[in-house]
Amino acid sequence: MASINIKLNQEKVSQLQDICKEFNNDKGELINVLHKAQHLFGYLPAEVQEVIAHELKTSAAHVYGVVTFYSFFTMTPKGEHPISICMGTACYVRGAEKVLDEFKRILKVKVGETTPDGKFSLSCLRCVGACGLAPVVMVGEKVFGRVSPDGVKDIIGEYTK
């Protein structure tokens, strides 16, 4: 456990242990624990997974297996402004791919990556259910509808002022 204490701040570790306790350290509640842990840390690095495995009395391999299975969980930190492009069918047929290409071109990152300055990260998601506004882009919690490739510059501009 010593190595964990070095990388994670002790206060956060005890917060994480409290989360596990909240769910009675029950490994059946692993997914709920991971949701809360990701909310706390922003992502789920190996150290966090090890603490959880220890608290829930299961193997780190099991925790890792679950984390990598579900697309909602991430092991890399997101940017300050996470950008998600909806790749649901409705957005796809209304040109979401061209919008994505424009984001990739301007930010010079691939899907799943974060810009070197840590400002933006780019990801795809499947349907936010705002199909009437297709194609849809989310930056953080904010939804941008009817986005055209031309509009991409302006969206990024809003966050670089």
Next chain:
Amino acid sequence: MAKFKIHLLVCGGTGCRASESEALFHNLKATISEKGLENEVQVITTGCFGFCEKGPIVKVMPDNTFYTQVTPADAIEIIEEHVIKGRKVQRLLYENPETKEKVVDSKKMGFYRKQLRIALRNCGFIDPENIDEYIGRDGYMALGKCLTELTPEQVIEIMKKSGLRGRGGGGFPAGLKWEITRASKADQKYVVCNADEGDPGAFMDRSILEGDPHSVIEAMAICGYCIDASKGLVYIRAEYPLAIERLKTAIKQAREYGLLGENVLGTGFSFDIELRYGAGAFVCGEETALIHSMEGLRGEPTVKPPFPSVSGYLGKPTNVNNVETFANVPVIINRGAEWFASIGTEKSRGTKVFALAGKINNVGLIEVPMGITLREVIYEIGGGIKDGKEFKAVQTGGPSGGCLTQRHLDTPIDYDNLIAAGSMMGSGGMIVMDEDDCMVSIAKFYLDFTVEESCGRCAPCRIGNKRLIEILEKICKGEGTMDDLDNLRNLSQVIKDTSLCGLGQTSPNPVLSTMENFYEEYIAHVMDKKCPSGQCKSLLQYIIDAENCVGCTACARNCPVNAIIGERKGVHVIDQAVCIKCGACMEKCKFNAVFIK
């Protein structure tokens, strides 16, 4: 309780909230209190009206006025003109696209005329965060009736007679499932609501949970009574924060009213509901995978039997139904099995909710009787194809479904007809495509989804789908051969026959149905190296027509990769080796000199 003369219903669904409906709601409230009208006018946030294309929506009752695309700034005018002076705000009324007439009564809108809203009966009508409004619409009456007047066997009999089939896609008779779970003996059983709506482009379950969460809670309690379960679990996507919030509020209110918890309505029956969150895995919509995910494991499916009705969550008998299936239950109990069975077709009773999206004028959520034709849905309710383009196909059933074409337009929609036509009902996504969509690319798009979502447990799905997409990529690049087409078909059949769960067994459907209906497009890609819809970048070239080019340099200035060469006032040329086919030149050219070959 105050009696209001006028009710303003503001849509609080995810789509409308994304277009500032919350700010609109606050402005309406503020203006009302400014004018001192708090005791006469009520503003509430409702669930989705379904007409997402023109959101945010404000409906004024009792006169059924339907305002579309309302901005927060319009609040003052609505209050001053409509509420105070009784004059409808003409510019915000919905306009009939054909006659250009303003529609003053929402019942006369083409979008609503052919709909029959049973599962969505309360969506867009009540405040989902207020249990009294649900009760005011006969809410929890069905639960009361079941607990005090009917035995579990009688309730199951009603469900069986109604002919309600599972709305999540499988179409298994709901009453029969309840009967089987009831027959399984165990000390603890579970009712599970599957709200893991992963089908891209389908959002009916979310809208029901956001707009009418109590209907699902009531139905789960009825199911619990029938199968002898005291615990219910809702497995819901973490991507649906608003639905989760509303569901939590509704569960809390139901507990306070004694409709959930120990000794419900003093009858000795106990039932409570907990939430379990999904974490973004499409395969978890499959019931065995869903159960494993609820147990904190990877959401991998297992072989059936045993069915969850016999051995499910924690090894106990578990009844899994989808959100929309549950939403139908209270109405069936209240109005009777005969009434429900009189709607729809012989083998598919009742209605179905569809999420209409894609290249269609009226994107939104609709509920129609089974047996309606695609033509009615697309042209009468959907208002036809966007920008006057030609209809090409409609994709139903999501990544497990197929494409239907012009010749299926008059086929009545029900479970069996859709399967016979090479598609399926699925959860009810309906994506409309027009002449500009390349069907090979669409097949590739769905395969891409399946490959990403395959859990990897069985080889046909894990490896087979990967090979399928590689072949499709090859075809889209213009490197395909006729042998590839044979391989596509054969491999698809093997994957269908040998995969472990529903995901793999249906994943080749988009490929097979596009090959069946649009074989000439595949041939064009393979033999002529052309993409007839101009979507596959590798197969098209942007060319400048020397006769039309005036040398204005607009294209060259806007080309992101400097692929266009030419002097001012001289003819320009695109260097094909550098061109990335982004289409910027074509967009910027004012002289129609750029065309696609």
